[in-house]
Amino acid sequence: MDERVVKKDKGKKKGTSKEPLYMISVAARLADVHPQTLRIYERKGLLNPARVRNRRRYSEADIEQCRLIQELTQEMGVNLAGVKMILEMRERMEAMRDRMESLEEELESLRKEMEERVRQVRESFRRDIVPVVRGELMSPRYRDPFRALRSERGAR
Numbered sequence: 001m002d003e004r005v006v007k008k009d010k011g012k013k014k015g016t017s018k019e020p021l022y023m024i025s026v027a028a029r030l031a032d033v034h035p036q037t038l039r040i041y042e043r044k045g046l047l048n049p050a051r052v053r054n055r056r057r058y059s060e061a062d063i064e065q066c067r068l069i070q071e072l073t074q075e076m077g078v079n080l081a082g083v084k085m086i087l088e089m090r091e092r093m094e095a096m097r098d099r100m101e102s103l104e105e106e107l108e109s110l111r112k113e114m115e116e117r118v119r120q121v122r123e124s125f126r127r128d129i130v131p132v133v134r135g136e137l138m139s140p141r142y143r144d145p146f147r148a149l150r151s152e153r154g155a156r
Contacts, residue, residue, distance in 0.1 A: 020050035020057030
């Protein structure tokens with residue numbers, strides 16, 4: 001249910017401005033609601049318009065949020081308490097998405113740094129030293145490191 005709403009609103013949210021532009025009557029007309037509805041949404045904590053000289057000013061983002069509230073209540077039958085929970089979950093999801101993106105960027109940066117360090121270490125290898133993979137069998141002449149000592153003692 002709200003997955004459709006999240007996807008539908010996702011594209012709009014990025015392009016909407018948070019600059020307070022519209023007084024309540026214009027915002028109500030743009031959102032296709034009564035001005036009193038905007039006041040109710042504000043009182044319930046669903047909208048938070050800016051205040052300019054003690055008058056409400058609504059942004060494009062506020063109007064989009066109002067349209068979303070209308071869609072949830074009228075088309076999907078969600079009450080205002082449910083709408084508030086949905087909006088809070090959307091905010092948390094957006095914060096988690098932003099955090100995840102920053103962590104992915106940090107991870108990518110660290111991966112590149114580690115690849116560079118591995119490259120530097122590999123370049124620093126002397127060519128006459130051959131790295132041996134752990135657990136790989138050694139050649140037969142090195143299986144018993146004390147064999148040469150024993151043979152020298154026996155010859156004396």
